[in-house]
Amino acid sequence: MTSNHSNENTQIQIPTFEEAARFHGHVCPGLTIGYIASKAAIEKLETERDIDEELVTIVENDACGVDAVQVLTGCTIGKGNLIYKDHAKQVFTFICRNSGKAVRVALKASFNIDAIDPEVNKLRPKVMSGTATEDEAQEFRKRMDGISVTMRETPVEEIFDVKFVDVDIPHKARIFNSVKCVKCGEMMAESRTRVKNGEYVCIPCYEEYTRGW
Numbered sequence: 263m264t265s266n267h268s269n270e271n272t273q274i275q276i277p278t279f280e281e282a283a284r285f286h287g288h289v290c291p292g293l294t295i296g297y298i299a300s301k302a303a304i305e306k307l308e309t310e311r312d313i314d315e316e317l318v319t320i321v322e323n324d325a326c327g328v329d330a331v332q333v334l335t336g337c338t339i340g341k342g343n344l345i346y347k348d349h350a351k352q353v354f355t356f357i358c359r360n361s362g363k364a365v366r367v368a369l370k371a372s373f374n375i376d377a378i379d380p381e382v383n384k385l386r387p388k389v390m391s392g393t394a395t396e397d398e399a400q401e402f403r404k405r406m407d408g409i410s411v412t413m414r415e416t417p418v419e420e421i422f423d424v425k426f427v428d429v430d431i432p433h434k435a436r437i438f439n440s441v442k443c444v445k446c447g448e449m450m451a452e453s454r455t456r457v458k459n460g461e462y463v464c465i466p467c468y469e470e471y472t473r474g475w
């Protein structure tokens with residue numbers, strides 16, 4: 263891919279919210295957070311969706327929004343350019359290797375999703391516990407859709423801090439040699455082996471060995 267440092271007229275192809283919702287399965291505020299964050303970053307970085315690790319995204323949570331991040335950016339676990347940090351924060355950093363630029367998108371503490379439609383907070387426990395009637399479940403989905411629409415119509419700067427940051431660009435994914443586990447006989451990447459009595463074992467087998475020590 264060639265980098266495109268052109269003007270505002272550049273048409274960047276960004277997947278629709280419906281595409282993200284199809285991938286995720288349902289419409290929810292979390293998915294919407296990931297969608298808005300990714301869209302803001304792509305526009306700021308002026309980059310196309312990732313093909314072959316031109317982009318890297320660091321997500322600081324493993325919630326619904328990460329699915330939108332994958333759809334919009336093309337950064338995935340499988341390609342090795344979606345990096346997960348277990349900080350339980352709605353913060354996403356998008357890095358473009360071609361331009362060397364990075365954008366950090368962080369949910370503002372002042373943005374209160376629960377205040378958009380407080381009715382859903384009454385319905386949610388019923389829906390989650392499976393005690394909601396069909397009408398209540400339908401009402402819940404309708405209100406979740408409404409929250410998502412409201413969020414997408416809200417100016418992004420009311421929801422997120424979006425700014426360029428300096429980050430160390432992570433290395434591209436590496437491919438390691440395969441090694442056979444002496445216990446289960448399955449192959450594993452050399453980088454993740456454990457050594458037991460001088461022999462290579464895989465992580466699950468190593469944990470079996472060490473259980474109860």
Ligand SMILES: [Zn+2]
Nearest residue numbers: 290292293326
């Ligand atoms: Zn969700």
Ligand SMILES: [Zn+2]
Nearest residue numbers: 443446464467
């Ligand atoms: Zn094993």
